[in-house]
Amino acid sequence: MDMNALTNLPVFLWLIWLPLLWSPVVYLIGRLARRRMATDTAVARWVALIAILSTWLPFAWTWQAFKASGPLSYTLGTITLRLDGLSLLLATAVLALSTLVVIYSNTYMHGELGESKYYAMLVAISGVMVGLGCAADLFNLWLWFEAMAITSYLLVAFYRDQAASLEAGIKYLVQSAVGSVFVLMGIALVLAQTGTLDIVQIQAAAAGQSDSWVLLAAGGLFIVGFGVKIAIVPMHTWLPDAHSQAPSGISAMLSGVVIEAGLIALLRALAPLAGTTTTWGILLIIFGVSNMVVGNLLALRQQQVKRLLAFSSIAHVGYMLIGLGIAIYFGEAAGAEGSFFHLLSHTMMKGLAFLSAGALLYVMHTARGEHDPLLIADLAGASQKYPLVALVFSIALLGLGGLPPLVGFMSKWQILVAGFETRSLMMVGIIAFVALNSVLSLAYYAPMVNAVYRKRPSTAVLSGQPVPAMMNIPLVLLAAAILIVGFWPSLVNGVVQPAGTALMAAFGG
């Protein structure tokens, strides 16, 4: 590969390679600095910040190029990477959230054993997820997916001296691995049936075999295989453990973008098989409903804040699945747009919820060297000592509950509109059920908000430490985004609409 070819690479590739190249640099510099000085000056956190900030540069260029000429693509050998609306959506969410998480971790993770590894993985996983969003070859997609899993195992089981953390890591690993084998089986079936792995070519080949049972089986395997990572009920059982045991920044990443990356991987894999049956959409709707029921009911009984938030993620995946189901089954583009809007708003809200809960966990337990979970009872009176964290936490929770004028309401609304647009009586019933679930979810969000504003503080609050200043930055930014996009939802149209268009194109034509 000569220099000319290197400079001619499409700019979006740097969005993928740059973090991946930075990752070993972050690790090595972090290690060396620590060896040399034997103090607690962890350089890795600053290098990671530079790394993630530098990725915004190719992002801006990519954005411009996409606006100017639509989807970008790059082919090496027989494998194509294509950046379309869907990839751009994921890239936006991933980059934004990982930047904030790096800033957040600056104090949260400071002084932990293996800090440089943490940052190396965090930087790597953001590149990997962008790559996942761009993969246009079925096997390559799986490989990115596997890479995402492998980079996240360490992050989940980061507290290696905590049995609970290891337990969560093992469940996550085994269940992901089972899912990944199912996906491989599906890929083998598709390859055997169509003779190709390129998504566009598969679609062309599958179009002629609308009654192929082999392709049906492949689609089923994809749904279940990727479904493990998306936490579709009943493959969700690992999620509450992993999300509650991981460091809070990672919980935010897992809930905010990793689940969503899995969802986009599923859509990519399922799209070329769209012609074989219309049942895909129905399956997504069925799973969406079961996700909402299970997620909400289980969240209702939780006493640990992070575990509760994890269950609420399961419920929120349900909304996205229903929107996508509407889009796929009824051909209703509004469903896809609503779903992608909800994906973005869930990234913001759940990101904020985990980060602010994490901030409280940090000041009440972690900073004191304890590993107790944050209980709802611990929240009592937090507003008196931590007014800012209490406010943003409440904003996140009320947004998740779907109260206007926060962004969660707007995105849910769009999904509901799509449901009514189908003018199908069954769908209207389902939408009413969705709305009912939204109301039910208030039964566990509202008590937390109440607890935060109690006048009599809990012991944990009384003995808590002050919130580090760096931690406030991502909290304030996310809260502002939730409010601003809530008041002005068309702000995100630039990301959401191309994604919707891309999905409809992938499934429709």
Place this chain on the structure above:
Amino acid sequence: MYLNLVLMIAAALCALQALRTKQLLASALWLACTSGIVAGWLYALGAHEVAVIELSVGAGLVTVLFVFGITIAGEDALGLRPLVPWALAGSLALALIGLVGWFILPVAEASTAVTEPTFSTTLWDQRGLDMLVQIGLIFAGVLGILGILAEKETAEEQAIANYKARQTTLIIPQTQAYPLELPSDTPIKESHV
């Protein structure tokens, strides 16, 4: 054809044995056996290169790692009553493969032969991107193992111990400044006035 049948039965039996045996070391060796048979099977299919890799990695490297792990960790929890009842586990597994089999069997005849580039061209040129991603994968894997398993990293440990010590000294005056016990429950005002 009969070779395939034999290999298939042998592989499945070895695999089953690996999961049923009551000795961890034996279990790892049965896995190596399975791997060896699978390698032979791959060879018989005409996949000569991958057969070699399977033999060296699957039967060789992985077994060594298993044995290594087993010697560190020791035997434990073997042959206990399973958490999912045997009957349920067996019938669900059978139902699953039965269903998948119903969907995909019989497998159709091979399509017309395509002239295909050599293995190395396919691997390094056509699937070059996969190779690139794999580098990242290996890096992440190594880091992951280090992160989970690394023995005490003396310099780092020391630094952290220092850091934690200083943090604790920061905490102590604070915990004393705030009363840890809640003030005795003063009744809330009867009505909210």
Place this chain on the structure above:
Amino acid sequence: MSAWFIILTIGLSWLGAVCVWLAGDNRPRAQHALAVCFSLAAGAAALALIPNTADKAVISLDAGSVFGLFTFVADGLGVFLAVVATVIGSLAVIFSVEYMRGEAQLGRYYALVLLFIGSMAGLVLTGSLFLMFVFWEMTALCSYALISFYNDDPKAVRGGIKALIITQFGGIGLLAGTLAAYVYLGDYQINTLLAKAQTLPGGVLSFIAFAFLFAAMAKSAQVPFHTWLPDAMEAPTPVSALIHAATMVNAGVYLLARFYPAFAEVAGWKTAVLLIGLITALLAALTAVVATDLKRVLAYSTVSQLGYMVYAIGVGGVFASQFHLFSHAVFKALLFLGAGAVIHATGTRDMRQMGGLRKQMPVVSVVFIIGAAALAGLPILNGFWSKELILEGGLENGPIWAYGGMVLGAGITAYYTLRMVSLVFFGQPQGKKQVHDAGSPMKTALIPLAFGTLTTWLLVGLFGSWLQATLPYHELHTMTIGEMLLRIASEPATWLALGVIALGIAAWLLRGRLAGLAPALSGFGRAAANGFGAETLNRGAVALTQRAAAALQVTQTGQLNWNVLGIMAALVVVLLVLAGAA
């Protein structure tokens, strides 16, 4: 011009909320002052809208995608309710200066009150169904947060969450109706729905009509959704006066009145509305008879009066219902604030521990009795005129049995009102505390309301012609003051109603003789306390949900083997579904 006043009405309230919050809880004086200033300014802006009403949208912003045009209309109905919200809102804020003095977390209190005032004004001024739903939910949110304001008290927390869940549950009706209208009409404009209602497929129109009715029932605390309102009385009393008496609970009635022209022809709709109003008015009034908590008596009376308004719409009396809404907002705010002054002074809400306060709190007792007389429907107070208008409309256009029920309700109202007044202000003092009359901020709020209770009925002609001029789709039976006087004085129905009210009063005065009835009524008292079964229904639903959740928790075994079983079972199910469909 009116566009700016609308922006000011909503914007000033919200800006005030932010400012009070930013002022911080360690500067309570600044918080009180800021809250009063901003609420008064918003009230002034709303009043300035009165001469600037119009029947067309004066603000229109394109929000894009599925959110439609954000429009605001300054028509009579909207402006009237916005004025009620902001003016009574500012009086409640002034009252709070004394009532909330020394309380912790004033910032949260005032911010939520101001946020509520702005949202309520937005709810009635907007011309877009989508925005209406947004504001609808925002008022519910503020209401919830203020009910739970004293959130160290589990009762307050429970009450708040109950209110939130029930009104949100009703909100699903508004949501479904709005979405159906959007899908079939192509936009969210209220005027589009009113203009094109008859072009909708019949089933769709009925769906929208009943969905909106469902929403209105939950918001306006109609049976069987009324149980949240009495429990909402854990809120600070100025909040009860503002949100749970004068403004938010009227939103349901407003919704029905606003869309009456579209839904009047829907088969069964008017009958349903009428029935709900009748049942609510009667049951709530009966419950008020046995309640002993002063604020709960007022809450039940609110439910009952809302029943009157709903009934009025059911018999086609949109104007009468709005006129009663107006009167009720004024006298009920007066009653609540008066009750607040009493509770503030005595430190209890139990009427059995009050008594004899007439001498100790002369000003409060005078204004409270004025308000109570209006509630009882005694001439010539505002409640009398508007209630008579409703009853006469009911006699003319509704079934006679419903009319009979409503007149009976008027008698019961008189009975419990008198009971309340005499328990609180007459008889022997029961409390041990030394009680003082209200201070000047409280009086500043009470006296204008008392004055309004005496005089607002004089505005009937103005109010009517104003509504008629700006509501193109409504057929209103408005009248001038002279017509009203003549009509009410000449109708025999008036005298009948007054007779029943007199009977109610007599029943209280002769209660000693009627004591024999007490055991017979005790079972009824229990049923009333239970909200006539609605409370059991609530508890049943909660228990069922909790039990389902507990049962579901078993599936989260935490054991790896079972987790993998979940994945396998999912694959089996997916393949079975696919096989079934293929």
Place this chain on the structure above:
Amino acid sequence: MTTEFTIIAGGVLCLLGVGLYGLLTVRNLFQVIIALQILVKGAIIALVAAGKISGQINLGQSLAVTVIVADTIVAVIGLALAVQVKRLTGSLDVKNLATLRR
């Protein structure tokens, strides 16, 4: 040819079935990882056979190599986790590894 590939598919399904059955019944963490490895063997054969069916056995081989690498990494991380669990809790039993539930 049909029968050959049908037999291979049957073999893949057998490995899949055995692996999944193992995941449901074994309680030792090492054996859990072994069960995962058995599943992966099935996937490798499936990919190679799929390549052969479509006349591109070298493609199938390339995919299989990648899968071997990736899943070996997963297995090793799993082993590392298991060893660490044993160090920390003194047990490899899945049943003792179920503190996070409900």
